Each structure stands twice: as C-alpha cells, then as structure tokens.
Amino acid sequence: xxDFKEKSTELALLFLALSSIASLALITIFIIAxxxxxxxxxxxxxxxxxxxxxxxxxxxGILPMIVGSISVTxxxxxxxxxTALCCAIFLVELSPRFxxxxxxxxxQVLAGIPSVVYGFWGLIFIVPFIRNYLxxxxxxxxxxxxxxxxxxxxxxISIAEDALRALPPSYKEGSLALGTTQWQTIVSLQIPxxxxxxxxxxxxxxxxxxxxxxxxxxxxxxxVALPKSILDPARTLTTNxxxxxxxxSGEHQQALFATGIVLLIIIMILNSIAQxxxxxx
Amino acid sequence: xxxxxxxxxxQRIAKVLIWAAxxxxxxxxxxxxxxxxxxxxxxxxxxxxxxxxSDAGRAGGISSAIVGTLxxxxxxxxxxxxxxxxxxxxxxxxARESTVTRIIRFSAECLAGVPSIVYGxxxxxxxxxxxxxxxxxxxxxxxxxIMVLPTIIRTTEEAIRAVPKIYREVSFSLxxxxxxxxxxxxxxxxxxxxxxxxxxxxxxxxxxxxxxxxTAGSSLRMPTSLLSPTRTMAVHFYxxxxxxxxxxxxxxxxxxxIISVLIIDIVANILVRVxxxxxx
Numbered sequence: 001x002x003d004f005k006e007k008s009t010e011l012a013l014l015f016l017a018l019s020s021i022a023s024l025a026l027i028t029i030f031i032i033a034x035x036x037x038x039x040x041x042x043x044x045x046x047x048x049x050x051x052x053x054x055x056x057x058x059x060x061g062i063l064p065m066i067v068g069s070i071s072v073t074x075x076x077x078x079x080x081x082x083t084a085l086c087c088a089i090f091l092v093e094l095s096p097r098f099x100x101x102x103x104x105x106x107x108q109v110l111a112g113i114p115s116v117v118y119g120f121w122g123l124i125f126i127v128p129f130i131r132n133y134l135x136x137x138x139x140x141x142x143x144x145x146x147x148x149x150x151x152x153x154x155x156x157i158s159i160a161e162d163a164l165r166a167l168p169p170s171y172k173e174g175s176l177a178l179g180t181t182q183w184q185t186i187v188s189l190q191i192p193x194x195x196x197x198x199x200x201x202x203x204x205x206x207x208x209x210x211x212x213x214x215x216x217x218x219x220x221x222x223x224v225a226l227p228k229s230i231l232d233p234a235r236t237l238t239t240n241x242x243x244x245x246x247x248x249s250g251e252h253q254q255a256l257f258a259t260g261i262v263l264l265i266i267i268m269i270l271n272s273i274a275q276x277x278x279x280x281x
Numbered sequence: 282x283x284x285x286x287x288x289x290x291x292q293r294i295a296k297v298l299i300w301a302a303x304x305x306x307x308x309x310x311x312x313x314x315x316x317x318x319x320x321x322x323x324x325x326x327x328x329x330x331x332x333x334x335s336d337a338g339r340a341g342g343i344s345s346a347i348v349g350t351l352x353x354x355x356x357x358x359x360x361x362x363x364x365x366x367x368x369x370x371x372x373x374x375x376a377r378e379s380t381v382t383r384i385i386r387f388s389a390e391c392l393a394g395v396p397s398i399v400y401g402x403x404x405x406x407x408x409x410x411x412x413x414x415x416x417x418x419x420x421x422x423x424x425x426x427i428m429v430l431p432t433i434i435r436t437t438e439e440a441i442r443a444v445p446k447i448y449r450e451v452s453f454s455l456x457x458x459x460x461x462x463x464x465x466x467x468x469x470x471x472x473x474x475x476x477x478x479x480x481x482x483x484x485x486x487x488x489x490x491x492x493x494x495x496t497a498g499s500s501l502r503m504p505t506s507l508l509s510p511t512r513t514m515a516v517h518f519y520x521x522x523x524x525x526x527x528x529x530x531x532x533x534x535x536x537x538x539i540i541s542v543l544i545i546d547i548v549a550n551i552l553v554r555v556x557x558x559x560x561x
C-alpha cells in the first residue's frame with residue numbers, strides 16, 4: 001500500500017515537472033514558428049545588422065534595438081550589482097537585528113512595486129533631472145538604466161542574501177579564528193563560497209533588466225537610432241514589441257515575433273554562461 | 282608610516298560603503314512609496330473602489346480593474362502553484378541527478394529569464410489566437426501562470442535544498458517513507474521559503490503589464506466570466522498615465538497597487554510565523 005502511494009506521488013510529481021517543461025518547449029516553438037518566416041525573407045544578416053526599421057517599407061533591421069538593450073542592461077548592472085551586493089552583505093553580516101527586520105520587508109515591498117509605477121516615477125523625477133543637469137532630451141539610456149537598476153535591486157539582493165546565509169557558519173568562524181578582518185572574510189571567503197548563488201542572482205537581475213518593457217517605454221525615448229552616448233534616447237528589443245504590438249498585423253507582427261526570437265536567444269546564451277560559471281566552483 | 286590601505290582601514294572603508302549602499306536603497310524605496318502614496322491616497326475613497334470607470338477612465342472609480350486584477354492573479358496562482366511546487370519536489374526529492382533533470386533545470390532557468398513581453402507574445406498567439414480564448418481573464422491568467430512558474434520552481438527548490446540533510450536521514454532511519462519524510466520533515470522547514478516564492482509571484486502577477494495587456498486586453502467593463510476581456514489595475518494605470526487620461530486616477534490606482542502589495546506581504550509574513558510556531 002505504501003509502495004503504491006509512493007509510486008503514484010512520484011508519478012504525479014514527474015507529470016507536473018514535465019508539464020512545466022512542456023511550457024518552455026511550447027513558448028520556443030510558437031515564437032519561432034511565428035517569427036522565422038520574416039527572418040528568412042529579409043535575410044538573417046539584414047535582420048540582425050540592419051540599422052533601418054521601417055515596417056511600412058518592409059525594412060526590418062533590429063541592430064539599434066540590440067545595441068539599445070545591451071547598453072541599457074549593462075549600465076543598469078554597473079549601478080545595481082555593487083549596490084545590491086553591499087546590501088546583501090549588510091543584511092547578513094553588519095545589520096543590527098532590528099534594522100534587518102525593517103530593511104528586509106522593505107526590499108520585499110520594492111520587489112512588488114509594479115514596473116509601470118517605476119517607469120512613471122522615472123518619467124517624473126529622473127528624466128527631468130537628466131535633462132536639466134546632464135543635458136540631452138532626458139529620455140535616455142541613463143534614465144532607463146537607473147530605473148532598471150532600482151528594479152533589479154530586490155531580485156539581486158534577496159537571492160544573494162540567501163546564498164550568503166546558506167553558507168555553513170563554520171566557514172566564517174574558521175576564517176575569523178585565523179585572525180582575518182570581517183571584510184577579508186567577506187571578500188575572500190564568503191563571496192567566493194556563495195558564488196553560484198550570487199551568479200544566479202545577477203543573471204536573474206540581468207534577465208529582468210533585458211526583459212523589462214513598460215518601465216523602459218516610459219523613460220527611454222524609444223527612437224530607432226543607434227545611440228552615441230548614454231544620454232541619447234534608444235529603443236530596446238522589448239520596447240520595440242511593446243510599442244508596436246498594439247497595432248501591428250501581418251508581416252509587421254511577425255517581425256515583432258522575430259524580435260522575440262532574438263530576445264529568447266540572448267536569454268539562452270546568458271543562462272548557459274551563468275550555469276557554466278555556477279558549476280565551476 | 283603605515284599605508285592607508287592596510288587591512289584595518291579597508292575594513293572601515295568597506296563598512297562605510299556597505300552602510301551607505303543599504304541606506305541608499307532604503308531612501309530610494311521610501312522616495313517612491315511616499316511620493317506615490319502621497320499623491321494617490323487622497324484620491325482613494327469608497328466610491329473610487331466601488332464605482333466603475335466612466336468616460337474612458339477620466340471619471341468614476343476603478344472597480345472593474347480591481348476585479349480584473351483579482352481574477353487574473355487568482356487563475357495564475359491556482360495553476361502555477363501545484364505545477365511549480367510539484368516540479369521542485371520532483372527535482373529535489375525524487376529525481377536522481379541525470380541528463381533529464383539537468384534539462385528540466387536548464388529549461389526552468391531559461392524560463393526564468395524569458396522577458397514578460399515574450400510571455401505576452403506567446404499567450405497572445407497560443408491562448409488568444411490558437412485556442413480561441415480571445416482577450417480574456419483566462420488567457421491572461423494562464424499566461425501569467427507560465428510566467429511565474431520558474432520563480433515558484435526556483436524558490437521552492439532553494440527552500441527545499443536549505444533543509445539540512447540530517448532531517449531526512451533521521452526521518453528515514455526512523456522508518457519514514459519518502460512521502461512521510463517530505464511532508465513531516467522537509468515541508469515544515471521549507472514552507473517559509475516556498476510561501477515567499479508564491480508571494481513574489483502574486484506580486485508579479487498584480488504588477489505585470491506587458492504580458493497582460495497582450496492577453497487579457499484592456500476592456501473597462503466588469504468581467505462576467507473567465508472568458509470576458511478585462512483590464513488589470515497595472516494596465517489601467519499604464520494607459521491612464523501614458524496617455525495622460527487622468528493623472529489623479531492614475532496616482533490613486535498606483536497607490537492602491539502598492540497598498541495591495543503591502544497587505545499581501547504582511548498577511549503572508551504572519552501566516553509564515555504562525556505556521557513555523559505551530560510546527561515547533
């Protein structure tokens with residue numbers, strides 16, 4: 001009887017696991033099936049490296065969007081990763097108990113703030129600030145990056161914190177007993193030991209930054225042109241879909257699915273790199 | 282003469298930077314929350330909550346958007362929780378490490394990074410067009426379910442992995458079956474982590490715009506069934522704010538969104554504490 005129960009729970013769980021995975025397969029298949037015809041018609045080189053996006057003329061070059069996505073994400077990470085790591089270390093090592101019990105729920109709340117609210121806040125505060133003090137139209141890569149950095153903080157902090165906290169206390173005790181300072185222990189022992197979790201944290205944050213649409217639409221300016229500086233407006237792969245999906249049809253709509261394929265491939269590459277890094281302890 | 286960058290000074294400098302980073306994060310949070318609540322709360326009253334929007338959202342309340350949000354989120358969590366938690370338990374407690382589990386895990390990892398707008402595209406082509414569900418609560422909910430699935434799998438897996446091996450060993454050595462070990466020894470200590478994953482997912486569903494606008498539509502009518510098109514609060518806020526329809530009502534909606542997230546968090550935290558206390 002117990003054996004039967006054991007077997008059936010195992011089968012039920014296997015079924016759930018397979019259904020979860022079927023959804024990824026389905027996403028990939030459907031997006032590719034919708035998008036590939038346009039890519040093969042335009043030619044993959046013209047599609048990826050074309051600088052002209054003019055759906056009404058049948059021109060579909062997404063290089064400006066690729067450059068836009070990459071630059072916004074990188075600048076966002078440059079801001080977010082050090083801040084988030086410091087915050088995680090703060091919570092695990094330095095924070096007095098009562099402060100941690102305020103900071104942690106606050107981060108949880110931040111994670112829940114809808115991206116459109118961030119976007120709107122950026123539109124009201126950050127865009128004018130950049131326009132007045134740094135120049136340019138204000139709608140810029142920098143504005144998008146700042147918003148994305150704030151949005152990715154909760155993700156990176158909470159996962160990095162979990163990773164640091166999951167370390168056996170004996171690691172730290174051993175190191176401190178050898179006479180190292182707390183900072184040396186953090187830098188040369190705790191962070192390397194938690195590397196796989198921290199990598200996962202950064203990749204998830206990166207995924208969130210590359211994939212964010214609505215917040216970025218509001219502050220990025222959305223111009224289809226190769227940006228020359230971080231004060232220039234830009235359009236990302238996601239905002240390209242977000243802006244035009246509402247009215248696109250036919251080949252134009254398929255071109256947006258093709259943009260989705262590029263996003264998917266970027267995510268797959270990133271994840272492969274991250275998993276490789278995580279395995280190499 | 283000692284160097285400036287000796288190990289004691291490094292420690293001091295690092296401490297200052299870390300405290301500064303932590304406070305910067307808190308300041309930004311407060312800035313956003315206080316600003317939105319300050320502008321939005323004065324707009325929120327009983328009429329705002331119970332009346333339907335009129336004149337494209339310029340007047341009236343946001344009742345239909347509230348109902349839409351609740352329905353879409355409910356469908357999503359109802360579908361995603363069993364799938365995600367089940368998958369995680371299979372991966373960690375049943376499956377032996379093999380190529381199959383590695384593929385499942387890699388897929389979940391990839392799903393986690395897939396941008397929400399791509400889920401929107403997927404939901405649009407599969408649920409709205411292919412399965413002919415149209416722009417509806419069901420299409421939106423199913424799309425969101427797939428979107429939050431990786432989060433639930435990952436957080437559950439991490440929570441299960443954090444349970445010390447010794448718990449399982451003791452349970453097995455007392456003659457417990459795998460199922461008994463999972464339900465009596467692993468689940469109680471992993472539960473706070475699992476719940477946190479589900480809470481994060483609810484938050485993502487409530488706040489998601491890109492995936493929902495493509496699959497649930499943006500109808501202002503009160504949804505009457507799972508197949509009615511609807512507009513969630515986040516979509517409502519986006520349309521009001523971006524098109525400048527009514528900044529006041531937009532702020533009110535944003536304030537309500539933030540407050541719902543706060544309430545969800547508080548309730549969940551209380552639940553976790555009660556449960557943990559009971560188990561001990």
